[in-house]
Amino acid sequence: MLKYLEIADKMEAWIIEKDLSQGEKLPKLAELMELYGVSKSTIVKALERLENRGLIYQVQGSGVFVRRPKRADYVNLIDNNGFTADLPTHKMASKVLTLRKIKPPKKVQAVFGSEQTEVYEIRRLRYIDADVLCLEESYFRTDIIMYLNEQIAQGSIFNYVRELGIAIGFSDKYLTVKKLDQKTADLLGVKTGDPALTINEIYYLTSGEPFDYSTTTYHYENSKFFIQSNA
Amino acid sequence: MLKYLEIADKMEAWIIEKDLSQGEKLPKLAELMELYGVSKSTIVKALERLENRGLIYQVQGSGVFVRRPKRADYVNLIDNNGFTADLPTHKMASKVLTLRKIKPPKKVQAVFGSEQTEVYEIRRLRYIDADVLCLEESYFRTDIIMYLNEQIAQGSIFNYVRELGIAIGFSDKYLTVKKLDQKTADLLGVKTGDPALTINEIYYLTSGEPFDYSTTTYHYENSKFFIQSNA
Structure with a gap:
């Protein structure tokens, strides 16, 4: 460092x-x-x-x-350190729903490039204390993250990536608000049509190469966010 | 500069x-x-x-x-330049609902300090082309922004502030998602109970003094946001 x-x-x-x-x-x-x-x-x-x-x-x-936010329990939207660093007084946990190697879906291939023929697909429900925080669907390039298993995915994948010596650089985040479909609502434990913030993120290495494409849908009652902007 | x-x-x-x-x-x-x-x-x-x-x-x-976002029509959540700079290909307009000097509400006084006895209260509907983008409720310190009128509030208040030679520094932004009450839904032209992103912002001068407290509620179908993070 x-x-x-x-x-x-x-x-x-x-x-x-x-x-x-x-x-x-x-x-x-x-x-x-x-x-x-x-x-x-x-x-x-x-x-x-x-x-x-x-x-x-x-x-x-x-x-x-x-500069310090006066409000606790908000997730930092600029920081790329992950929930564990944002919410130190809470117990974070993940339930792995899917973990497999697949051919990248079109939306993912559009970002990783057509030469990318395989990705890890990971779907996780993430919990804050006993409550559902979000449903996360991630795709990792297998030529960069060569190995993943359920135990790793239950913890912080980003901490694991850093321990591999891979340097995470920057990210693009796209935010939209929508009404939930039944399938996602059921997973989050809310009602069909309830509101949700969805954040689509593309994470890049310090070299500028994208390596992680993820879409996270948040439980609207269990999530709050902050940005300390200086631009 | x-x-x-x-x-x-x-x-x-x-x-x-x-x-x-x-x-x-x-x-x-x-x-x-x-x-x-x-x-x-x-x-x-x-x-x-x-x-x-x-x-x-x-x-x-x-x-x-x-680094350039590949998606158009997203509002930049880090930039403090305002919508006009984010959405150059669109026509932005504002309808002023309220513009008056009042004693600050408690939530505002908690940020500006108890010595602040007067603020401008401004409520605006903001439009992107012909569509409602958001409802914005702002409070400005009258000892910093000494004069405002409806014509100024119809345009960019931040541009006006900069023209006064006042140096805008940084901001704290707090994001929550909720179901709309009837009053706000009516103003935005959506249904009661529809989803909305609400951003509560505190803007500071370069000296660190807060001068603007605002709460903006976005039309969920007409707004999309992005963050280019490097932290």
Whole structure:
């Protein structure tokens, strides 16, 4: 991991541990350099990283201040760290409905390219504590994620991917709201015609190659989302 | 405007004008320096800005590549530029339902602080071409936005705010999905109980002070959203 990313993670952990709230000022640059034993440029890059992730804001000539959502239990829509990181006070679990290798459906092949002849298809119900959070349907390229089993899919697939040394880069997310069909409503435990947010996501490696195409449908009463935007 | 932000805007306009697509490579650093007549550090900061906004990705040792959503008509959830910038091929319009100065409601005072004794309350129906896009209810601090009228509210309030020289910084966005009550459904032209995405937003100045509290409820058939995440 690059040094400034490591420092950014440490700073984030420190903000959470100290339970700093919105508007609290961070130590000055010189103090941070001493605290973490790194150069000015590393601290500057770590702060930029935290600013990009919406965790701090910098006011010219004044200092660096904390941004923290005041509302608990919201899923972060910008973060690519997964639910487990977003909802630390909750118990997350997954029930695997489908796990198999198949020829990619057309919508998936349109993203992965026609040379992609095989993908893992995984359908999971994801739970927050005892409640259904969402139904997730994912397709992974088998030339990048060569092996998956039910035990891995019951936990965090992204943690597993990272442990394989695969560098997850960025993602495109498309959001729509709809009325549920009977099949999905039954799985989520709501009524046919009830509302749902559907997020279609394409995840890319740092190289720019797409490796995961997923569609997640959320239980409207058990899910809330936030975005800390700085653009 | 800071030089690197100006260059970032120019590069973005250039990507759109040239109609570059996902994965296309930008010119090398040296060429960009010459093209825009600025220093290496300005180009590097401009590219970082574009990367943070999800418009490019940088691959170490390989170059800088374009990120572009392949789907039209989606509203960008990270951008704070407003609908007019997101949906360039559409005609946006607003119908002002309410525009008045009031004592802030409790939920608004909780964000602006108890010393805030007056706010502008604005309720607007916003249209995309001939269709209702959303119902927006906003509260602006009158000590920051000292004057507003119906004509301004029919257009882009954010453009007006920027023209006043007020620097918009960042925002917190909270998303929930619900079934519509009769009053809101009637305004949006859908049925009671139909689904809707509601986004509650708090906008801050670059100084970190909140100045706009708004709640927007979207017509579920006329709205789609995207996020280009890089975190």
